Amino acid sequence: MLKIFLSSHGHLASGLKSSLDVLLGNSDQVTVFDAYVDDRLVSDELDKFYETVTEEDEVLLLSDLYGGSVNSKMVEYLVKPNTRLVAGVNLALVLELAMKPSISDDELQQVIDGSRSMMRQVILDTTPVEESEEEFF
Numbered sequence: 001m002l003k004i005f006l007s008s009h010g011h012l013a014s015g016l017k018s019s020l021d022v023l024l025g026n027s028d029q030v031t032v033f034d035a036y037v038d039d040r041l042v043s044d045e046l047d048k049f050y051e052t053v054t055e056e057d058e059v060l061l062l063s064d065l066y067g068g069s070v071n072s073k074m075v076e077y078l079v080k081p082n083t084r085l086v087a088g089v090n091l092a093l094v095l096e097l098a099m100k101p102s103i104s105d106d107e108l109q110q111v112i113d114g115s116r117s118m119m120r121q122v123i124l125d126t127t128p129v130e131e132s133e134e135e136f137f
Contacts, residue, residue, distance in 0.1 A: 002102050003057050005049045006094060007033040007042055007074065008064035016094050027098045035070050042073040050080060058102055059083040062094065084108065092118040 006013045013032040020027040033045040046061075053059055059082055063071035066087035074085050086093070086108070093115035097103065103111070 001057050002029060002060065002097070002100055003049075003053060004030045004060045004062060004094075004097060005033070005046065005074075006030055006062040006089065007035055007045070007070050008089075009035055009068065009070060010037060012064050016089070016091055019091055020095060020098050023095060024098060030094070030098050042070055043076075046074070046077055050077070053080075055081065057082060060097060060103070060108075061085040062089045062097075063087045064089060086112060090115055090119065 006016060008016075011034045014034050017027065017030055017032045020030060031049050033040070033042060035042050050059075059080065061074045061077060061083065063074050063085065064087075065071060068087075071085070071087045077083055078085055084105075093111060096111050096115065100107075
């Protein structure tokens with residue numbers, strides 16, 4: 001089973017989880033931790049999370065910012081079996097991952113690439129559109 005641990009600076013992680021729950025109905029396979037909002041530590045929360053992980057589980061650690069303090073702490077857990085880490089998450093990435101029971105390295109890279117393509121500047125197209133009578137029916 002794919003288990004996801006998502007952590008961020010501040011409330012981004014719980015905000016993404018809230019969005020997942022709205023879009024998916026429920027995302028129990030995703031555990032979140034909002035760092036630096038109270039006295040709890042990322043490492044303590046990761047230790048608790050790993051208590052629920054079995055040998056058959058795949059673990060995806062997700063962090064908000066590559067090279068940030070949350071990500072740096074997560075790197076230490078890459079020695080754990082079946083554990084991978086992705087930094088720089090967005091909702092598109094987390095949404096797609098939350099729907100997968102399992103994921104290969106190739107599939108993970110495809111999901112990462114796809115989520116990158118969701119980030120873009122949106123420009124209003126002001127080109128006039130010709131209207132035809134058929135459009136009114």
